[in-house]
Amino acid sequence: MQRGPVATWMRLVRVFHHVEGRETVALRAHDLSLAQFDVIAQVGRDEGITQQVLADRLLVTKGNICQLLDRLADRGLLVRQPEGRANRIVLTPAGRAVYAEAVPAQEAQLAAIFSPLSTDEQAQLRALLRKLEHGLDVRD
Amino acid sequence: MQRGPVATWMRLVRVFHHVEGRETVALRAHDLSLAQFDVIAQVGRDEGITQQVLADRLLVTKGNICQLLDRLADRGLLVRQPEGRANRIVLTPAGRAVYAEAVPAQEAQLAAIFSPLSTDEQAQLRALLRKLEHGLDVRD
DNA sequence: CCGCCCCTGTTTACGCCTAAACTGAATGAG
DNA sequence: CTCATTCAGTTTAGGCGTAAACAGGGGCGG
Numbered sequence: 001m002q003r004g005p006v007a008t009w010m011r012l013v014r015v016f017h018h019v020e021g022r023e024t025v026a027l028r029a030h031d032l033s034l035a036q037f038d039v040i041a042q043v044g045r046d047e048g049i050t051q052q053v054l055a056d057r058l059l060v061t062k063g064n065i066c067q068l069l070d071r072l073a074d075r076g077l078l079v080r081q082p083e084g085r086a087n088r089i090v091l092t093p094a095g096r097a098v099y100a101e102a103v104p105a106q107e108a109q110l111a112a113i114f115s116p117l118s119t120d121e122q123a124q125l126r127a128l129l130r131k132l133e134h135g136l137d138v139r140d
Numbered sequence: 141m142q143r144g145p146v147a148t149w150m151r152l153v154r155v156f157h158h159v160e161g162r163e164t165v166a167l168r169a170h171d172l173s174l175a176q177f178d179v180i181a182q183v184g185r186d187e188g189i190t191q192q193v194l195a196d197r198l199l200v201t202k203g204n205i206c207q208l209l210d211r212l213a214d215r216g217l218l219v220r221q222p223e224g225r226a227n228r229i230v231l232t233p234a235g236r237a238v239y240a241e242a243v244p245a246q247e248a249q250l251a252a253i254f255s256p257l258s259t260d261e262q263a264q265l266r267a268l269l270r271k272l273e274h275g276l277d278v279r280d
Numbered sequence: 281c282c283g284c285c286c287c288t289g290t291t292t293a294c295g296c297c298t299a300a301a302c303t304g305a306a307t308g309a310g
Numbered sequence: 311c312t313c314a315t316t317c318a319g320t321t322t323a324g325g326c327g328t329a330a331a332c333a334g335g336g337g338c339g340g
Contacts, residue, residue, distance in 0.1 A: 005250040008262050009159065011269045016156045017199050018276050019149065035326060052288060059157050064327050066290060071325085085288050085335050110145040116275025121268060122148050128257065128265045129151040133158065135256025175296060192318060204297050206320060211295085225305050225318050 019113055026109050030102045035060075037102060039068050043078060043089050044099035050086040159253055166249050170242045175200075177242060179208050183218060183229050184239035190226040 024034050032040065038058050043049060051069065055062040069089065072078050077095035080087040091099060114122055164174050172180065178198050183189060191209065195202040209229065212218050217235035220227040231239060254262055 003247070004259060004262050005254040006247055008254060008266050008269075009250050011266055011273065012152075012156060012159075014199070015269050015273050015276070016152060018273065019152075022276075033325070050288080059154070060326090061328060062289065063291080063329080067326080070290095080289095087289070107143070107146055110149050113276065114145040114148060114272070116271055117268065119144060121271070122144050124264070125268045125272075126148050126151055128261060128268070129148075129155050131256055131261070132254070132265075133151065133155050135253075173295070190318075200296090201298060202319065203299080203321080207296080210320095220319095227319070 019110075022109065022113060023106065026105065027102065029105070030098055032098070032102060035068055036072060037106065039065070039072060040077065040091070040095060040099050041103055041106075043091055044096065044103065047090050048081075048088040050088060051080075052086070054089065162249065162253060163246065166245065167242065169245070170238055172238070172242060175208055176212060177246065179205070179212060180217065180231070180235060180239050181243055181246075183231055184236065184243065187230050188221075188228040190228060191220075192226070194229065 020034065023037075027034060027037050030037075035058075039054065042054060042057055049057075051065050052062055055065045058065070069078065069080065072095075073080065075094075076092055077098060078089055078091050081090060082088075117125065160174065163177075167174060167177050170177075175198075179194065182194060182197055189197075191205050192202055195205045198205070209218065209220065212235075213220065215234075216232055217238060218229055218231050221230060222228075257265065
């Protein structure tokens with residue numbers, strides 16, 4: 001058997017990988033990658049967001065966002081609206097249609113994935129993760 | 141506030157991303173990417189493993205493993221030993237040296253990262269993740 | 281007004297990762 | 311024995327992601 005932290009981390013990796021895989025497969029129904037979905041979901045919830053803020057929210061670099069937006073804009077799902085030195089991102093009608101379909105579908109799938117845990121257990125899991133996250137923030 | 145499963149998943153994503161980032165930074169001291177470390181660690185623990193089995197263990201495709209091994213072999217950290225139609229992977233002395241340094245360092249870092257949680261809490265987290273993982277396996 | 285810095289976005293090189301097509305060796309059915 | 315299948319490994323196209331260099335508009339001190 002493995003020592004504690006390593007075992008915990010490996011389990012976290014496996015669960016994460018598995019859930020990510022499920023989400024990815026489900027999103028193929030909407031012709032979206034997980035990264036593209038994240039962009040659509042965030043922009044749909046916060047229209048007019050700038051690229052830098054979007055990058056911060058999704059925990060990726062602005063360079064990455066730029067490429068993702070290129071592809072999504074090519075597909076006509078969103079547009080860049082220059083304003084000052086920033087771009088405001090807004091969904092097109094096509095983009096909003098995808099948003100309206102994909103977001104509820106993804107929420108339903110997450111609910112199904114987490115259904116092995118009771119509401120209490122999910123809250124417990126969130127609490128443990130929050131504690132971990134706080135510890136990480138404080139430490140340097 | 142967010143509904144349950146989505147909130148849980150977002151927290152999981154943030155924690156995962158954060159830990160991954162820490163590991164990645166720490167591994168720069170050994171000139172290894174996280175993926176490369178995973179290969180070295182697995183091969184070091186299980187010398188003579190084949191590429192396909194390695195791929196299964198690390199949850200990636202054999203095509204990916206092939207590329208990773210190319211780079212690590214170029215750097216002289218491991219070699220492919222053909223046997224039948226498989227390749228047995230073994231570390232070179234240089235590879236074993238990296239293994240001997242990097243693995244304990246990574247274990248120590250994981251222990252530090254998880255230190256905000258008590259031993260009990262870590263066990264609790266593992267239990268919740270295990271339950272989640274089992275549910276995932278059963279469901280289709 | 282001018283020059284400087286800063287901030288946003290873009291580009292490029294490179295590694296990770298997948299899916300899918302391909303190579304070739306081992307196996308085994310007829 | 312021979313042909314087909316199977317299975318490990320390789321290759322390729324393409325998306326994701328980073329770091330680092332670059333472009334240029336805005337704002338500010340002098």
